[in-house]
Amino acid sequence: MAKIECPKCGEQIETTGIVTVCPKCGADLREVVEALGHERNERMKTIVRDDSVTTHEFIVRTRGLKKIYVMGEVEVLALRDINLDVRRGEYLSIMGPSGSGKSTLFNMIGGLDKPTAGRCFIEEVDMAQLDAFELAWLRCRKIGYIFQTFNLIPVMTAIENVTLPMIFAGMGTDEMMERGRELLTLVGLGDRLDHKPYELSGGQQQRVAVARALANSPAIVLADEPTGNLDLHTGKEIIDLLKELNQASGVTVISATHDLKMIDVSDRVVHIRDGQVERIEHRHEIELEVGGMGG
Numbered sequence: 001m002a003k004i005e006c007p008k009c010g011e012q013i014e015t016t017g018i019v020t021v022c023p024k025c026g027a028d029l030r031e032v033v034e035a036l037g038h039e040r041n042e043r044m045k046t047i048v049r050d051d052s053v054t055t056h057e058f059i060v061r062t063r064g065l066k067k068i069y070v071m072g073e074v075e076v077l078a079l080r081d082i083n084l085d086v087r088r089g090e091y092l093s094i095m096g097p098s099g100s101g102k103s104t105l106f107n108m109i110g111g112l113d114k115p116t117a118g119r120c121f122i123e124e125v126d127m128a129q130l131d132a133f134e135l136a137w138l139r140c141r142k143i144g145y146i147f148q149t150f151n152l153i154p155v156m157t158a159i160e161n162v163t164l165p166m167i168f169a170g171m172g173t174d175e176m177m178e179r180g181r182e183l184l185t186l187v188g189l190g191d192r193l194d195h196k197p198y199e200l201s202g203g204q205q206q207r208v209a210v211a212r213a214l215a216n217s218p219a220i221v222l223a224d225e226p227t228g229n230l231d232l233h234t235g236k237e238i239i240d241l242l243k244e245l246n247q248a249s250g251v252t253v254i255s256a257t258h259d260l261k262m263i264d265v266s267d268r269v270v271h272i273r274d275g276q277v278e279r280i281e282h283r284h285e286i287e288l289e290v291g292g293m294g295g
């Protein structure tokens with residue numbers, strides 16, 4: 001975490017960029033925080049190339065990823081030794097029964113939790129080497145998240161939910177509203193901008209979440225069981241939407257699921273069981289299997 005000094009009382013304050021007043025003397029810290037943000041943005045741009053044409057073949061790599069949850073005396077080995085390379089632009093599904101470690105893997109790749117051992121690289125940046133600010137920067141700009149339970153902010157309208165990540169990325173208001181409208185239109189909700197989540201169906205809420213995930217034009221969309229709370233038909237619509245976005249914009253989609261509908265749209269399916277990769281199926285193998293079953 002970065003430290004800033006209060007210009008008034010000299011207090012040293014730890015911040016990830018969210019503090020706006022000095023907790024000691026109440027002085028306005030926005031300018032100091034902004035300057036820190038600027039300095040660190042510049043530094044991050046040298047660590048992560050901030051353009052969409054980076055040449056790394058693999059957008060995500062994990063090496064020897066292991067996660068043990070400790071609950072009192074009990075240890076749960078959630079991930080054993082995950083080595084995974086995800087290509088730029090790929091649509092990858094992580095399949096496995098409940099409790100196999102899908103969400104744990106998702107959280108490691110998304111930088112939402114830290115592995116017990118092993119490494120995870122996003123565009124060849126080792127996430128373990130980043131401090132809290134840098135990690136927040138990477139997450140905000142490089143990764144969009146979609147969850148089973150939508151996780152929209154209930155008091156905010158659709159467009160407010162979608163533009164929230166843009167505020168964190170420092171986008172101006174006009175540009176933000178324009179982009180919010182565009183994204184909601186893209187997911188078929190151009191006429192629902194001012195609806196709050198409870199005024200939308202489950203499928204529509206997940207569309208808002210998809211639009212929010214795309215807010216800062218991420219390189220990767222991580223979806224954890226995005227169809228888990230939706231009926232069959234609505235689930236299929238969300239999958240098709242993710243596939244369309246993947247094909248149109250080249251965004252890499254990594255989706256944890258136990259929904260077999262995902263198989264059709266995936267370039268590869270990684271089957272995990274008991275925290276280990278059991279097997280990896282490629283698109284042409286999947287097509288062969290489907291063909292084989294039909295005739």
Ligand SMILES: Nc1ncnc2c1ncn2[C@@H]1O[C@H](COP(=O)(O)OP(=O)(O)O)[C@@H](O)[C@H]1O
Pocket residue numbers: 069070071076077078096097098099100101102103104105
């Ligand atoms: N925060 C946690 N604390 C302790 N154990 C956990 C935690 N999260 C997950 N687990 C355990 O880790 C294993 C993998 O869980 P998870 O990654 O959620 O699986 P999946 O998403 O495939 O259902 C399970 O045995 C689960 O009970």
Ligand SMILES: [Mg+2]
Pocket residue numbers: 102103104224225
């Ligand atoms: Mg899960």
